[in-house]
Amino acid sequence: MLEKSFSPAEAEARLYTIWEESGAFSADPAAAAEPFTIMIPPPNVTGSLHMGHALTFTVQDALIRFRRMQGRDTLWQPGTDHAGIATQMVVERLLGAEGTTRQAQGRDAFLERVWQWKAESGGSITRQLRRLGASLDWPRERFTMDEGLNRAVRRVFVSMHAEGLIYRDRRLVNWDPKFQSAVSDLEVENREMDGSLWYLRYPIDGLDGRSITVATTRPETLPGDVAVAVNPADERYKDLIGRFAILPLVGRRIPIVADEYSDPEKGTGAVKITPAHDFNDFQVGARHNLPMPSILDRRAAFMIEEIEDELVMVPGIADPAFLRSLVGEDRVPLRAAIVAELERLELLVQVERHRNQVPHGDRSGVPIEPLLTTQWFCNAAELAKPAIAAVEEGRTVFVPKQWENTFFAWMRDIQPWCISRQLWWGHRIPAWYGPDGHVFVAEDEAVARVQALNHYGREEILAQDEDVLDTWFSSGLWPFSTLGWPEETAELARYYPSDVLVTAFDIIFFWVARMMMMGLHVMKDVPFRTVYIHGLVRDERGQKMSKSKGNVIDPLDLIDQFGTDALRFAICALTGPGRDVKLGAAAVESQRSFVTKLWNAARFCEMNAVHPVPGFDPATVKLPLSRWIIASANQAVMDATTALDAYRLNDYAAACYRFTWNSFCDWFLEFAKPVFAQGESEDAAEVRAVAAHVLGTILRMLHPAMPFVTEELWGAFGFGAEGTLIRAPWPVPVAVPEAEAARAELDWVVGLITEVRGVRSEMRVPPSVLAPILLRDADDIALGRADRWIDAIRRLARASEVRALTGDVPKGSAQAVLGPITIVLPLAELIDLSAERARLEKDRAKALDEARKVAGKLANESFVSRAKPEVVEENRERLAAFEAEASRLEAAIGRLG
Structure with missing residues (x-):
């Protein structure tokens, strides 16, 4: 006998153990069944289950269970990502609590400690996925630092380097001054912050009394300026194009160049160009062949090594001693000192309050600094071409289709991909340097030594590159490296390409694009046939979940409170393609x-x-x-x-x-x-x-x-x-x-009872009170149905009788329509109809009044433009609800005749 109520806590653990131990989740490469494959987006090994995980893994599990029941040979490939920065940060924090550092430990000892942490604490997310009911093929679980995946990473790096697709270059990158490493765009979080817009006056060389004013949010980078740019169509500055300005504080002559990057409508229309510390400026500098001196070091502290030879004493404009006194200053005090000096020299025209987006490291929490460094890069533009073609030709399809446009926009404007990171935890770059800096790229040191012997004609000491690869490089290989590549395995032949990738739109560029590029380049085929894009999880008001707002929901808390099935079904019920989940x-x-x-x-x-x-x-x-x-x-x-x-x-x-x-x-x-x-x-x-x-x-x-x-x-x-x-x-x-006849009959009975119940509810007829049901314009078929189901109608519609209406509708009746039939309920003797009419009209007036208020707010352009999107959406939903309520009440009033 079933218990009185379902006990999720007891049943979930027991049933999941039965499934897992029986091999119910396992794929079978030897099966005759058609395969169906989903590759898990590997969660960080440091991670804990959050609502984003709950959404994407519920969707994936629902699809896998559906196809498994359809008889497909399903592979849902599990695994975790080594998460370079996140994992290194966790272990460094542990070392800090012990009074030591990774530097004090040394690289080998530190990496040993990371592996120890991974063995002891790195499996939380996989245990939590089991609580969610995720039916992953656990015996096939992979880790991006597994030796098999390591080998795949080295093989791809070496082959792409040989093809010229991977190379070293000096370019601008996102630099995290706290972690002392380049970071990817995904690890950069733009925060809206209060700041200032400083208007600075640069004197024009050779034109006494003439100057050009630039507006900047970063006066501290002024010593690295190499030009002032103006729009070629800006009449205000046409006579200055080709002339030189004197760079305040430095004294160096810098050209005034014409470039469409300068927007005449913004600031003064003239902008300072600092190529080594701004991504847009870097592009301008490259177009005009400008020098690119760095004035901030890897700690984001001021340095003058690259500009010292150009410091010039210009009375009232520049004094080299002042800048030399600032060497070693961090960005914040550096900014204050430079602004104060410019003000003293009367070169600060004005300051405006300004709110702007400041990039921060999502884990370090410090502002990211664009920094010009030598890194390893991948020619993403070349790799993107086959990926774009694959989507254009329909070999990979996005659901919903409009996300293809986002994919195309990103891929057609893709920049060189910085793949090196200044970390210790990760796939170490398989490159070795000779004493003269010559680089030897090989899958292992033995091969590199053979290359060096051939190059030098003698044995030389080689040093391996200290950097590791961006985690997106190894995760880009995930669809085939997890299946055994570079070996030609049965799994690789059967399960690549996968059927569908399930992910959120925010990593289309970072993960989806990289898997597309790598899969097509290495495997010569797309990694997945379909990319299903779901939305993001927000709170019930549509706001993004964040710790600062205090609206973060822990899925494990919901599971403990309501059970896994309730959480999963809620997610499914709210998940439409591409739509955010409230x-x-x-x-x-x-x-x-x-x-x-x-x-x-x-x-x-x-x-x-x-x-x-x-x-x-x-x-x-x-x-x-x-x-x-x-x-x-x-x-x-x-x-x-x-x-x-x-x-x-x-x-x-x-x-x-x-x-x-x-x-x-x-x-x-x-x-x-x-x-x-x-x-x-x-x-x-x-x-x-x-x-x-x-x-x-x-x-x-x-x-x-x-x-x-x-x-x-x-x-x-x-x-x-x-x-x-x-x-x-x-x-x-x-x-x-005879299904159609049965459906017609029972649907009619259900419709009759539903309409009667609706009228009784609206008119507040007590359940204990029975009322006759009169059918106007009812044919013999309808009356026959009513007769056959009279017992059910009496019981479920609280009816005293059901019969055809002859003559006029009795006064004081409520009415409803069921197809060609009018349902008449004589209620004059049962309730106070005039009081019910008055109540309904009052409620309708109230609903209309509320709808007018909300509609007025939405008609206010100022409100719509300034309010947060979730607030605007909430008001639209409220308007729709009030309008629907008014329509319902209008219909109820109409039923009274």
Whole structure:
């Protein structure tokens, strides 16, 4: 006998252990079945399950369970990413607590300590994924620093270097002064901050009294200026193009160049160009062949080595001693000192308050500094060409399709990819340097030594490059390195390319693009046929979750409170393609009610002797009720299948919810109650068999989203052994005789009861009060249906009688429409109709008033432009709700005649 309520905490751990130990998640390369593959976006080994993980892994697991039940040979490849900066930061923090540093430990000892940490603490995320019910093929779990993946990384680096696609260059990169490393764009977080816009006057060389004023947010980089740029179409400065300005504080002559980067509408229309400390300025400097001196070192402290020879004493403008006194100053005091000196020299024209985006390291929390350094780069523009073509030709398809435009925009403007990082933890760059700096790139040191011997004609001491590779380099190889490449494995032949990649739009450029580029270059085929892009998880108001806002939700807390199935189903119900998910505890609690509804329905079936009937054939049923519910189940199965095929998780969830809660629980079981009460009659036997068949269909249909409660009920009812629903066949529509006639009849009865219930609810007729139902313009078919189902109508619609209306509509009646029939409920003797009309009109007026207020706010351009997008969206939703309520009340008033 089923317990009174479902206990997620007990069932989840037990069932997951059964699945995992039985090999239910495992792919089989030797199987005859068609393969279906999803590559997990490998979470950081340092990570803990957050709501973004809960969203993407729920979606992936639902798809994998769906295809597994369809008989596909499914591989959901698990693994974790070594997460260079994040992991190194964790271990360095541990060392700091012990009173030591990685430098004091030395590289080898530090790396040994990282591996020790990984073995002891690096598996939290995989344990948490099990709590989410993720059915990953765990024996195949990989780690981006595994030796097999290491070999793949070295092989690709060496071959791409030989092809000229990987090279060393001196370019501007995002530099984290705290971590002392280049970082990727993904590790840069733009923060809106209050600042200033300083207007600085640069005297014109040879034109006494003439100057040009530039506006800048970074006066501290002024010593690195090499030019002033103006727009060639700006009439104010045409006579100055080609002349020179005197750089304040430095005294160096710098050219005034014409470049369209300068916007005449911004600031003064003239901008200072500091190529070594600004990405846009770097491009201008390259176009005009300008020098690129650095004036900030790797700690973001002031240095003058690259400009010292150009320091010139210019009375009233520049004094070399002043700049020399600032050497070693950090950016903040450097800025204050330079601004003060410019003000003293009367070269500071004005200061405006200014709010701008300042890039910060997402983990270090310090402002990122554009820095000119020698790094390893990858020719991303060349690699992007086949990736662009693959999407253009439809070999890889984005869902929703509009994300292809984002992909194209990024890929067509892609810059050289900086792949080196100044860290110790990661894939060390397979390059060795001779005593003269000549580089030898090889998969191991032995090969590099052979290259050096051939180059020098003698043995020389070689030093390996100290840097490691960007983590996106190794994760870009994930779709094939995890399958055994560079070996020609059975897995590689069978599961590459994968079927679908599931990810959020924010890493299209960083991960999706890199996998596309690497897969096409190495494997000569796309890494995945479909890229399904889901939105981001936000709170219930649509705000981005952040610790500073205090609105971060821990999925494990929701699981503890409501159960995994409730969280997963809430995610599915809210996940439309490309649409952000607004999720809060209330949404998960609501879906716990659905879990409870399913459990209670199953208990009701059990108490009424419902159990699977071996050999039951739906085509043999005779009762309209049986035919109706089976036909409705067929439609639900078709809707759910179509939705999952199209990656519309919200439509899948809606189809399951609608059929389970409404058709099966609220209607079929209610209609079945008196039949069950007939004991061992033929009709009762049929309805019990049908109930079992449909319950089994529901459990299979819901399993991808709600694996635990469905699996528990599957075993409890004897549909199969415990833990076997996961591999049960996905339901398909079955033949039902005279299905259309049954659906027409039962849908009509359901519609009649629903309309009557709606009117009674709106008019506040007490449940204990019975009311007659009069049918106007009803034909013999309708009256026949009412007669056959009179007991159900009396019980469920609280009706005293149901008959045809003859003559005029009685005064004081409420009305509703059901097709060509008008439903008339005489209520004059039962409730105070005038009071109900007054109440409805008052409520309608209130709803319209609220709608007018919100509409007025949305019509205010100032509000729409200045308010946060989630606030605007919230008001649009409120307007729609008030308008819908007003329409509902208008209809209710209309029913009173």
